[in-house]
Amino acid sequence: MAESATLAADAKAKALKRAGRPVIIFGSGEPDFPTPPQVVEAAAAACRDPRHHRYSPSGGLPELREAIAAKTYRDSGYRVDASQIIVTNGGKQAIHQAFATLLNPGDEVLVPAPYWQTYPETIALAGATPVPVLADESTGYRVTVEQLERARTDSTTMLVFCSPANPTGAVYPREQIQAIGDWAAEHDLWVLSDEIYEHMVYGDAQFHSLPVVTPGIQDRCVVVNGVAKSYAMPGWRVGWAIAPPDIVTAMTTLQSQATSHVCNIAQTAALTAVSGDLRAVSAMRTAFDRRRRTIVRMLNAIDGINCPEPEGAFYVYASARELLGRTIRGRRITTTAELAALLLDEAEVAVVPGEAFGTPGYLRLSYALHDDDLAEGMQRIRTLLTGAAG
Template sequence: MPAARISQRISAIAESATLAVDAKAKALKAAGRPVIGFGAGEPDFPTPGYIVQAAIDAASQPKYHRYSPAGGLPELKQAIADKTLRDSGYKAEAAQVLVTNGGKQAVYNTFATLLDPGDEVIVPTPFWTTYPEAIRLAGGVPVEVFAGPEQEYLVTVEQLDAAVTDRTKILLFVSPSNPTGAVYSPEQVKEIGQWAAAKGLWVVTDEIYEHLTYDGVPFTSIATAVPELGDKVVILNGVAKTYAMTGWRVGWMIGPADVIKAATNLQSHATSNVSNIPQVAAIAAVSGPLTAVDEMKVAFDRRRKAIVAGLNAIEGVECPTPKGAFYVYADVRALLGKELPSASGPVRPATSAELAALILDEVEVAVVPGEAFGPSGYLRLSYALGDEDLATGVARLQDFLGKAK
């Protein structure tokens, strides 16, 4: 029997559903179709000018034309440590920071460094599509713990406790959440962190949406709120969402020095240093004011309210109001099995994946189905797109889904 061309390990990886939806939407747009894309979590704002200028200035300096340390420019590592203390009250040294090629590499590096084959990671669900794939690539086993809209997509300690086995090593904790926009209260964060500490678990906390909360809801870092976690916590973050820098590809992980040293060794063989020019831009971002962020939040908040109201006006759609990030997670279970029109005749989508495909084909609106984040029956929509596109897209959804019978 001939050997397989592609390894089992790589063949088992699911494609990033969010990027796949975004790519299809952009391809249709390029072909002249008037597609409205709610798929990618990407602010429609340009990167603030002072950050861009820092990159332009850096590009003319020969020292940035060379290799730099695999773990990141020392001045950026220090700036990240300073920013973390400023924003979340967590004190870390520069030696505890690894600068990565975007947040995804930070996620992969962390799980690859901490997990041995068979180790389990508790993954509150709905989850960002990359988490379970990164866990599996590292030889780990993702254990999903689902919280639906009835719980505002927030898992409880009781649910987490029921998921623990003798192979459990890590709790993944994400607040504000992608894909749901859910935010845990300070009390909930503390309760969950103390539970993890009592169980002796590592906590990997993704804080990339830390500056995007609404309605006066505070962001709470579990690393700061629960000091008893000690040196068994890793913080993931990056500049992509806060500073509208998705394409610059600068993320980081903060953790115990031995973990960071090991992850840096991994990165030295995988990619070496992050491109120096974006690193300099990131220094300007994390060291500068949050004025641009606050201005973007005003627009995000306006769009958040508009999309929630628009979706909830559709019979069969239930859309909780998110408290953070820039996503809504709409419950469309009541629409599944209902008859909807299509170019080839009436159809009855049985899953949210089928419903999302139908919506794209029939009314040229791109949304991401719940299957990308956990159980079927939900749609994720990003409201980080422009106001006009948002209004047009929601109107198309109202018109189309309103025909369900």
Template sequence: MTNTPRSRVSARFSSITPSATLAVDAKAKALKAQGRPVIGFGAGEPDFPTPSPIVAAAIAAASDPAMHRYTPASGLPALREAIAAKTLRDSGYEIDPAQVLVTNGGKQAVFQAFASLLDPGDEALLPTPYWTTYPEVIALAGGVTVPVFAGADQDYKVTVDQLEAARTDRTKVLLHCSPSNPTGAVYTPDETRAIGEWALEHGIWVITDEIYEHLLYEDAQPGHIVRLVPDLADQALVLNGVAKTYAMTGWRVGWMIGPADVVAAATSFQSHLTSNVSNVAQRAALEAVSGPLDAAHAMRDAFDRRRRRIVSMLREIDGFDVPTPKGAFYAYPNVEGVLGRTIRGRIPTTSAELADLILDEVEVAVVPGEAFGPSGYLRLSYALSDDDLVEGVGRIQALLAEAR
């Protein structure tokens, strides 16, 4: 009797696609380490240092023996209270600290939110283009991703009519992300309210990712869906963190806010998965969310300047269609007008091939649309220095000017 060989890695893990954005960033950094003048537009993280008062709070915490021990898996009580106060300040509605679960970065909050709600076969409506991690965690939770696509002609924002057309009797969750990664799109309060009322009417849970809430430009307004549709509070999970607002991507502190029963279930899961978030990082986050937003506003002003510059330069490229991003720090041009043209002897037919060509020929790293949904788009983060931004987009301009 011969035993059938068994896979060394589970089917569940084997099916996971590595983060495309982190892969692009890693490749750019590896090439730079080899001495090549690569400019990377791939990373979704502020290029500023964490504000010094936050760093000082972490240094003090590291010297506090109380922070050398296990603490509650749900988060330091003082931090959960501060997050509740911050929610009232920034989002305009009250929550109880018991509704807060502090997580190891926003990604853990995203995974635990979907895992808390989805059973095998449940459908999750995912406005597309989407952040590359969402479909992976939906699949890991046993759910089924249902993409709902909105292109450049809609400023990458889905409508209630589109969501209704995608709804089935298996629909349980809708992901709402505004400002959006990867597009920088921002839903107006009226658009957000309409989506929230539709979800409420049909008993659909809303997972709302608000990590970019303070990075808004021009006439964009915050659209906190639970404030706009208060009755949705019992079927909504709000995800947030300190990464983008306070330039703390490496500190790994995020959180989930939701109904007490769901938060309790997610806390039980986290107690087995990771226990508490690093106490030093939590104390740094406490300083961040309790303090003023002056540093965040200064970063926002710099991003706004870069946003206007990158959009202007990208629009000079023949074949690019560039909607105006009004949030986050990403531009997301439609590049279908370039595909199929000859560029230095190559004919890219997908945005992935175009991104490879740009990296090979002019040493500029961008993320192709395939990471976020359909081909035909590029994501460029403008969280990099003004000089690198101008140099990098200038190289792309010069390269694509050769397209025939």
């Protein structure tokens, strides 16, 4: 198993910052906003409550599972029962346990690419085989049913679906989601639908939950979500999965032997977050929308960079293929991994190369950082690349 490229890049950049270098980090996928104060206060109160000093149910605090069910119906229209929910240590554990529960050696899983690196790594850990299905900027980084069908074999048992998507920010329109959901139901496939960026959509784009658009897939669908992105709580490590009750039971059994349960303090904080209104979410979305337009404009002003405007999440996925083969600061650049290393060394800017997402030739930049840092980082990149020799 390869380590997380995004976390590795983030750790290296933060180590350089601790050493005194003025590194600007476009790498990590975490909001730069603080967790809302009422959430923090709920956690502080929970620390003083002896109830939370003890073990709790492996599947999550009952009141949190009920609140997640209510929040899910409010935000996506998906009506579920608390028995269909397991609370996990972040969305990653939900994904890992879903794959471990549902996949067997020899199974194949279709993974639209560019993909979040965790998907193929945890599929392989479950003994199955990830099968990338490639999309690029010409289709808005969205795969079609025809592409999925060409990749499907008799061994295909699951599709991974993410909209809004990491790393591209692609948002699938309702009709395309329905077509994909109907196709998956027709072929009796499981679908893991990652909805962690549900509130991060911009312009005319709209979020649609796959099992709501395609009710026929609900008995074979696992929805993954969490508080990390929408509520600025990545470090609290609270996620969840929504699945048929028997699958949740199996995932809970696995969790009981792995981590017992999620920290009670973090669960109480998450309860306050999902039970509250979406004012903090709306404020973040407004800031991200402004930064999204700024970073796209500044990247496309750089010779050799082509950056489509994303419709969701808080990433841009820019093609840097025209820069490959150039010599920059005396270094001949042949891969975007080398380009990312050069940007960190020479411009003190941290980005994640497309190699981490299954599509070399691209760079992912998160715009979840302060406006001033974004502008300064873009200027550093432009200054470095403008002097590149052909």
